[in-house]
Amino acid sequence: MSYKNLKLLANSEEDLRVISAHLQDSITQVKNIAHLKKNRIFLIQFNRFMWEDIEKGVFRKNRRIQSVLKFDNILDVFSKNINQKKSDRFLDFLAIETKCLSDKSYQIKLNFAGGILIKLNAEIIECFLEDQGDSWETRNKPKNIFND
Numbered sequence: 001m002s003y004k005n006l007k008l009l010a011n012s013e014e015d016l017r018v019i020s021a022h023l024q025d026s027i028t029q030v031k032n033i034a035h036l037k038k039n040r041i042f043l044i045q046f047n048r049f050m051w052e053d054i055e056k057g058v059f060r061k062n063r064r065i066q067s068v069l070k071f072d073n074i075l076d077v078f079s080k081n082i083n084q085k086k087s088d089r090f091l092d093f094l095a096i097e098t099k100c101l102s103d104k105s106y107q108i109k110l111n112f113a114g115g116i117l118i119k120l121n122a123e124i125i126e127c128f129l130e131d132q133g134d135s136w137e138t139r140n141k142p143k144n145i146f147n148d
Contacts, residue, residue: 005131020096025142031087065135
């Protein structure tokens with residue numbers, strides 16, 4: 001069975017909610033997070049659970065795919081509860097929150113399980129989510145309050 005790779009662009013808070021929903025229950029490692037300060041780019045590579053395929057029937061296999069989340073026009077990056085010396089540590093993604101600030105810039109919060117937070121200050125919202133390569137089957141379906 002062939003799967004289409006997802007490519008999403010976000011230029012608004014509403015668009016970021018769509019990307020957040022697609023990233024729910026994704027996993028990453030600390031070593032897969034990068035802030036290219038000089039280029040004003042922030043990147044995270046995820047193993048994304050393919051929730052968009054859930055409607056294809058009860059017999060569909062659970063699948064994951066590598067995805068890259070990229071933010072442009074990033075002014076500052078702050079983190080909470082991330083030990084960068086433990087680069088192999090896995091992080092479970094929960095959601096993206098945004099807030100427009102008084103100077104018309106944006107605060108973008110990337111929330112992870114365990115109280116882990118990455119906060120981005122962005123000049124504007126310019127975000128891309130793109131799947132990379134082929135998906136693979138996984139035995140485990142993430143469990144959370146939103147699904148059975």
